[in-house]
Amino acid sequence: MKRRPNIKLLLWLIAAVSLFHFAILTHLIPYETTWGGRLKSDAEMYAFESTSILANLFLGFVLIIKGEYVLKSVPSRAINLILWAYLFLFGL
Numbered sequence: 407m408k409r410r411p412n413i414k415l416l417l418w419l420i421a422a423v424s425l426f427h428f429a430i431l432t433h434l435i436p437y438e439t440t441w442g443g444r445l446k447s448d449a450e451m452y453a454f455e456s457t458s459i460l461a462n463l464f465l466g467f468v469l470i471i472k473g474e475y476v477l478k479s480v481p482s483r484a485i486n487l488i489l490w491a492y493l494f495l496f497g498l
Contacts, residue, residue, distance in 0.1 A: 413473035420466045424459055431455045465492055 429435045430451065437451040445451045468488050470476055 410473055413469050416469055417466060417473075420462050420469070424462050424466075427455050427459045427462070431459070468492075 426435070430437050430440055437445050437448075437455075441454055445454060468485055471478060471480055472485050472489065
């Protein structure tokens with residue numbers, strides 16, 4: 407089974423989600439309507455959005471390594487473990 411088309415699709419989805427988070431960060435989308443209405447201040451919004459953007463960028467980097475778009479500097483076992491952890495995290 408070829409993984410590259412799946413990885414490309416996931417990278418596009420991560421790009422779209424990251425753009426959404428950047429839109430919230432720049433107040434193009436009001437943060438009061440996101441995160442289930444839990445955010446009450448700009449400081450909370452910056453903390454939550456920064457964390458989300460970093461997590462998505464890290465996942466994107468891991469997928470780039472998995473898809474062999476860059477030289478593999480991390481063992482395959484570690485990459486697979488990280489991807490399973492993200493599956494568990496997003497499954498919650």
